[in-house]
Amino acid sequence: MPIPLVNSIASWFLKKRFHQIELFLKYPNEVQTELLLSLIDYAKDTEIGKQYNFASIKNYKTFAERIPIKNYEACQDLIQRSRQGENNIFWPSSIKWFAKSSGTTRSKSKFIPVSSESLEDCHYAASKDLLCMYLNNNEDSQLFTGKSLRLGGSKQLYKENGTVFGDLSAILIDNMPFWAEFSSTPSNKVSLMSDWEHKMQAIVDETINENVTSLAGVPSWMLVLLNDVLKTTGKQNLFEIWPNLEVYFHGGVSFTPYIDQYKNILPKKDFKYYEIYNASEGFFAIQDQNNSDELLLMLDYGIFYEFIPMHVYGTEEEYAIPLGDVQLNKNYAIIITTNAGLWRYKVGDTVRFTSLNPYRIKVTGRTRHHINVFGEELIIENAEAALKKVCKRTKAEIVDFTAAPIFMEGKEKGGHEWLIEFKTPPKDLNYFNELFDNALKSLNSDYEAKRYNNITLNKPKIHVAREHLFYDWLKQNNKLGGQHKIPRLSNSRNYLEALLNLDS
Numbered sequence: 001m002p003i004p005l006v007n008s009i010a011s012w013f014l015k016k017r018f019h020q021i022e023l024f025l026k027y028p029n030e031v032q033t034e035l036l037l038s039l040i041d042y043a044k045d046t047e048i049g050k051q052y053n054f055a056s057i058k059n060y061k062t063f064a065e066r067i068p069i070k071n072y073e074a075c076q077d078l079i080q081r082s083r084q085g086e087n088n089i090f091w092p093s094s095i096k097w098f099a100k101s102s103g104t105t106r107s108k109s110k111f112i113p114v115s116s117e118s119l120e121d122c123h124y125a126a127s128k129d130l131l132c133m134y135l136n137n138n139e140d141s142q143l144f145t146g147k148s149l150r151l152g153g154s155k156q157l158y159k160e161n162g163t164v165f166g167d168l169s170a171i172l173i174d175n176m177p178f179w180a181e182f183s184s185t186p187s188n189k190v191s192l193m194s195d196w197e198h199k200m201q202a203i204v205d206e207t208i209n210e211n212v213t214s215l216a217g218v219p220s221w222m223l224v225l226l227n228d229v230l231k232t233t234g235k236q237n238l239f240e241i242w243p244n245l246e247v248y249f250h251g252g253v254s255f256t257p258y259i260d261q262y263k264n265i266l267p268k269k270d271f272k273y274y275e276i277y278n279a280s281e282g283f284f285a286i287q288d289q290n291n292s293d294e295l296l297l298m299l300d301y302g303i304f305y306e307f308i309p310m311h312v313y314g315t316e317e318e319y320a321i322p323l324g325d326v327q328l329n330k331n332y333a334i335i336i337t338t339n340a341g342l343w344r345y346k347v348g349d350t351v352r353f354t355s356l357n358p359y360r361i362k363v364t365g366r367t368r369h370h371i372n373v374f375g376e377e378l379i380i381e382n383a384e385a386a387l388k389k390v391c392k393r394t395k396a397e398i399v400d401f402t403a404a405p406i407f408m409e410g411k412e413k414g415g416h417e418w419l420i421e422f423k424t425p426p427k428d429l430n431y432f433n434e435l436f437d438n439a440l441k442s443l444n445s446d447y448e449a450k451r452y453n454n455i456t457l458n459k460p461k462i463h464v465a466r467e468h469l470f471y472d473w474l475k476q477n478n479k480l481g482g483q484h485k486i487p488r489l490s491n492s493r494n495y496l497e498a499l500l501n502l503d504s
Contacts, residue, residue, distance in 0.1 A: 017132050024299040025358045029324040033060060036304040039337060048078075048090045048343060060322055064306075064344075069320060069335055071346045072110050079111055085161040091115055091341030097175075099168035099280035111165055112280040118340040122301040123172060126276070126283035129298065130249060133288045134274055138246075143213050146244050147185045151203070151217030151225055156194050168280045185210045196480035200225055204232050212242040218252035219262075220400065220485065224471075226265060237265050251276035253485055254363070256384040257398050260391065261423065277363055281347055282338055285361055294360040299323075302339030307332035310350060313367060320344070326353050331379070333367050350379065369487045373405040374414050374456045376447045378440070380488055386439035387420075394432050397423040400470040403489050404496035406461065415458040419499055421465035433462050469503050476502070 024031040040063065044054035057063050068074075078089050079098070087094045091113065098111040114123075135141055152169025164171070173191055176184075186206040193199035208229060215222060226238060235241050248262070248271075255275060262273075277285040277295050282303050285295035297305070306320040310331040320335050334347045348368060351361040365380035372378070383403065391398060399421040406415040426432040437459055441448035450456040474480050486495055 017129060018136065020300065021129070028299055028359055029322070031299050032304055032323050035300065035302065036060060036063065036337065039302070039304060039339060043090070043092055043341065046088050046090055046092055046341075048341070064320065064322075067344050069306075069308075069318075069344045069346060071348075075342070075345065079113060082113060083111060083161065083163050083165070085163060089341070090343065091339075093117065095341070096163055097171045098163060098165040099171060100165050101168070101280045110280070112168075113340045113342070114168070114171055114280075115340040117302060118282060118338060119171075119175060121339060122282050122303065123168075123278070125301060126278065126286065126298065130274065130276060130286050133286060133296075134247060134249075134272070137288075137290050138272065141246065142244060143246065144183070146211035146213035146242075147183055148214040148216055148249075149186075149203075149207050149210075149212045150184050150191070151215075151222050152191060156192055185212065197475075200228060201232075204228050208233055208241055210242075211244055213244050213246055215245070215248040215250075217250065218485075219250050219255050219258045220253055222248075222250070223258055223261060230265065237267055239266070239268060245271070247272040247274055249274045249276060251278055254380065254384050256388050257391075257401075259388075261397055277361075279347060279349070281336060281342060281345065282340075284334075284336075288360075294354045294362060297323075297359040297361055299359070304337040306335035306337075306344065307351075308335060308346075310367075323359065326356070326359075328353050328356060331364055365489070366487070368491075369489050371403065371405055371416060371489050371491060373407065373491055374450050376444065376450045376457065378416070378444060378447055378489065382440060382443045382447070383489060385443055386436055389439045390432060390435045393435055394426040394428075395424065396426040396432065399423050400465075400486065401488060402470075402486050402495050402499060404493040405491065406458070407493075413454060413456060413458050416460045417493075417496060418460055418462045419465050419469075419496055419503070420462060421467070421469050425464060429462060429464065433460055436460060436462070463500065463503070465499070465503055469499060473499055473502055 037058070040054045040057050043049045049055070052066050057066065082089050082095050083098055093115055095113045095115055097114040097119070099114050101110045101112060131143070135143065152167065152173065157164050157166035157170050157174055170192060173188055176188075186203045190199065190202045190206055193202060203225060229238065229241060230236070233241055238245055245266070248266070250273065255273070272290060275287045275293070275295060276283070283298065283301060284303065285297045287294070288296040305323050307323070307326055308318060308320050310333060312318045313333050326332065329352055331350050331352050334349050334351060336345050336347055337343050338345070346367070348366055350364045350367055352364050354360050354362055362381070370377070370379045387398060387401070390396070401418060401420040403416050403418045406417050408414045437451070441451055447457070470486055473486065486499070490496070
């Protein structure tokens with residue numbers, strides 16, 4: 001298809017879609033309420049709909065009073081029945097696909113239902129919106145003159161009882177429209193290879209001769225791939241291989257620990273970075289401005305949002321509020337009701353709002369991935385911001401890290417133990433640790449209070465991990481791939497101990 005025609009089609013779609021986006025920007029709460037009532041009405045004759053008498057629910061207040069908030073464990077039995085081929089349990093249209101993701105305390109893996117509605121009206125709609133927003137902000141873009149290098153955690157799909165399960169990226173690739181495959185690299189055959197290590201080299205071999213204009217994937221794994229590209233070609237930076245490369249669309253893990261390494265291999269000052277916030281459960285938010293670290297919450301993808309203030313999360317006083325009641329700069333756990341039949345479902349992520357008009361957010365971490373053994377409420381956002389600050393000061397570069405509490409024993413105070421794999425280690429680890437401790441204090445008042453005069457917490461203890469330790473652990477546990485990552489903060493020592501044992 002000629003490039004001018006592609007650009008014309010994109011411009012037409014852009015203008016059409018922006019009218020719809022302007023609607024939820026102007027009337028966000030009305031759009032969300034209307035969406036909720038339409039979901040309830042559509043599912044009123046399902047098993048869940050009859051159990052909670054959806055037919056009589058006419059407003060948010062009744063919805064919130066009648067339907068309990070649930071985590072995956074509470075939904076697991078119904079999802080398992082759906083995977084066995086039963087229909088009309090929690091969503092009226094048949095569920096053919098289930099996105100397999102990392103598990104919970106009760107089960108090894110989660111199987112998130114993906115309906116045809118969520119596939120089209122959420123995941124694929126978001127992919128088009130992302131391009132729309134980028135093109136709207138960059139009118140001189142030549143994005144469609146080349147291909148997008150996509151890196152998913154794709155493995156093969158598995159069929160069982162008439163349903164299909166696998167990584168979300170594999171489901172998306174399997175159902176991808178022809179035009180999307182035409183404009184992407186590597187081929188579906190390579191993208192769906194199950195052996196991750198062979199796949200990475202196959203991607204390198206297939207893409208180095210393409211005209212790549214954009215990148216898309218999880219920062220940690222994409223960095224591994226791009227370094228392999230440089231190693232294979234012997235080039236110093238990626239523009240020597242792909243001169244027309246102009247943007248990297250990233251999500252899945254925080255970009256903060258990696259940004260300096262990306263700037264080293266992508267040295268053009270006008271190169272763009274665009275963040276997305278998606279999960280197996282849905283596509284939630286998109287960066288809608290150049291050079292921004294805020295994400296626009298997308299309100300018309302068939303997802304109704306609620307939020308639990310983190311100071312009551314997991315307590316007897318736990319409660320949820322709708323979008324219209326959120327406040328700026330407070331930490332919330334996300335609750336979603338979706339067009340795939342998840343009703344008041346705990347995603348497990350935390351966000352804070354940076355703007356209420358329009359609603360923009362930053363992802364701050366996971367409800368389970370934090371350290372709060374001593375009342376310090378250390379979240380991933382704090383840890384990554386502190387590490388970025390200290391790495392810049394000491395000229396260090398980080399590959400990956402994890403941290404866990406040092407529990408009090410006898411008269412010994414507690415603390416935090418960190419395992420960090422460096423690409424470029426600091427010259428003086430003690431100085432690095434001192435700066436890091438001070439940075440955490442400046443970012444988190446609860447941590448600062450517990451560290452005051454070593455009242456509760458001792459200074460952090462830092463181990464330097466050997467090269468490829470985190471990669472080796474993932475490989476040993478059959479978790480290589482773009483969807484997998486080791487929790488960076490944990491209230492237990494399980495991950496840290498396993499990595500330290502492998503490091504010895």
